Amino acid sequence: xxxxxxxxxxxxxxxxxxxxxxxxxxxxxxxxxxxxxxxxxxxxxxxxxxxxxxxxxxxxxxxxxxxxxxxxxxxxxxxxxxxxxxxxxxxxxxxxxxxxxxxxxxxxxxxxxxxxxxxxxxxxxxxxxxxxxxxxxxxxxxxxxxxxxxxxxxxxxxxxxxxxxxxxxxxxxxxxxxxxxxxxxxxxxxxxxxxxxxxxxxxxxxxxxxxxxxxx
Numbered sequence: 316x317x318x319x320x321x322x323x324x325x326x327x328x329x330x331x332x333x334x335x336x337x338x339x340x341x342x343x344x345x346x347x348x349x350x351x352x353x354x355x356x357x358x359x360x361x362x363x364x365x366x367x368x369x370x371x372x373x374x375x376x377x378x379x380x381x382x383x384x385x386x387x388x389x390x391x392x393x394x395x396x397x398x399x400x401x402x403x404x405x406x407x408x409x410x411x412x413x414x415x416x417x418x419x420x421x422x423x424x425x426x427x428x429x430x431x432x433x434x435x436x437x438x439x440x441x442x443x444x445x446x447x448x449x450x451x452x453x454x455x456x457x458x459x460x461x462x463x464x465x466x467x468x469x470x471x472x473x474x475x476x477x478x479x480x481x482x483x484x485x486x487x488x489x490x491x492x493x494x495x496x497x498x499x500x501x502x503x504x505x506x507x508x509x510x511x512x513x514x515x516x517x518x519x520x521x522x523x524x525x526x527x528x529x530x531x
Contacts (some may be wrong), residue, residue: 343434344463354496359422391410399432
């Protein structure tokens, strides 16, 4: 028997169904991964799920509450069953130039506007996003209460993790495949020993300190 993810949260689809019932579908959800990392891109995803019977994603929930295997299973199902999905990257250099919060909003905006099926209503995790041309709602912990946002969180997380694993080969020694660019002790020790690489975000205090050490 092939492995499957755990059962979906019973009311996770309530937001989308209520909005569709009021004539506001298709409904898109968007979320990001990598906002808190000090290296690597910020990745955002947007998803329009199919509301047809039987099209639900088994085991769908906040990506942070899933194992890597469960996320991979859910990722494949989302890509297969969603009406539309999009993933975008904001590189570390652009994050430095814009600042992390403007980059976060820009990533969510780009992902939503890139959908092949235009949304009539957008649900975003945590922050309101303007410039979409349609109404929307920012949900606190949206990846735990709305299926389309949870699906976006899975696509963003899996996509970014894969980028960081590949980056580990291009920039060996930092451990990107393990910590995915977040500020763990092992990452900080490698950063102080090797100095920042082109994928580090130079606005972050710990990266600035490591750059100063490397310049001595």
